[in-house]
Amino acid sequence: SQTIHQWPATLVQPVGSPLSLECTVEGTSNPNLYWYRQAAGRGLQLLFYSVGIGQISSEVPQNLSASRPQDRQFILSSKKLLLSDSGFYLCAWSPPGQGESPLHFGNGTRLTVT
Amino acid sequence: QQQxxxxxxxxxxxxxxxxxxxxAYENTAxxxxxxxxxxxxKGPALLIAIRPDVSEKKEGRFTISFNKSAKQFSLHIMDSQPGDSATYFCAASLPGGNQAGTALIFGKxxxxxVSS
Known part of the structure; x- marks a missing residue:
């Protein structure tokens, strides 16, 4: 069966510090991978998605970036965090090349920028 | 239109x-x-889903009602229980589903x- 791992679960970082959140998927190959951010009252905002190694598409311009160094690894990064980067970050995957396959979410990282 | x-x-x-x-949605595609x-x-988990060629789908106590002409759909939870207390998100996607470029668009x- 497929599983998705996301860490850390919580993170408190000062403004201006770097960020690295990691997500890995097991039990599937060539998944579509996604990073979402969830802010209170604002729903789920798609940040990045990837259909393959090294292929990243950005939905929202900001000081965050994403990378996919391996087939089932997706990393969210920032060189300098802003207060506005605080939120709940969710990684998700879906099977490649399928129609209405559901998104499978990790348990998220609660990021607080102080 | 993508909201x-x-x-x-x-x-x-x-x-x-x-x-x-x-x-409610605007994009008829x-x-x-x-x-x-x-x-x-926790992360969100799929509860139930529907396509516009049917007006209703029921799974246990959860039912989606879909009104294509009004461009509206709703979730009904019958016999609500305290364990149903959670945040619920509706979503929509274009043909192609979760393939990159047609990712789900979520409500807020x-x-x-549910009080006991």
């Missing part, structure tokens, strides 16, 4: 009652409408509290 508008933002229902959450359930500290969520 999905969800209401209400929060909902309190007594145990055994019916919880109703509504969503959307062809897949899932609902996700999220418990505190409804926080449901």
């Amino acid at each position: 999905v508008k969800q209401s209400p933002q929060s909902l309190i229902v007594q145990k055994g009652g019916i919880s109703i959450i509504n969503c 959307f062809d897949y409408f899932p609902w996700y359930q999220q418990f505190p500290g 969520g409804t926080t449901l509290s």
Whole structure:
């Protein structure tokens, strides 16, 4: 069966510090991978998605970036965090090349920028 | 046109009652409408989904009602239980589903509290 791992679960970082959140998927190959951010009252905002190694598409311009160094690894990064980067970050995957396959979410990282 | 508008933002229902959450969309090209359930500290999980060629889909106590002409769909939770207390998100996607470029567009969520 497929599983998705996301860490850390919580993170408190000062403004201006770097960020690295990691997500890995097991039990599937060539998944579509996604990073979402969830802010209170604002729903789920798609940040990045990837259909393959090294292929990243950005939905929202900001000081965050994403990378996919391996087939089932997706990393969210920032060189300098802003207060506005605080939120709940969710990684998700879906099977490649399928129609209405559901998104499978990790348990998220609660990021607080102080 | 790519928005999905969800209401209400929060909902309190007594145990055994019916919880109703509504969503509306503008883009008639959307062809897949899932609902996700999220418990505190967890990621959302697919609850139930519908395509526009049917008007209703029922799974246990959860029912999606779909009104294509009104461009609206709703989630009904029958016999609501305290364990149903969670945040619910409606979503929509274009043909192609979750393939990159047609990722799900989510509503802003409804926080449901079921009192015992």
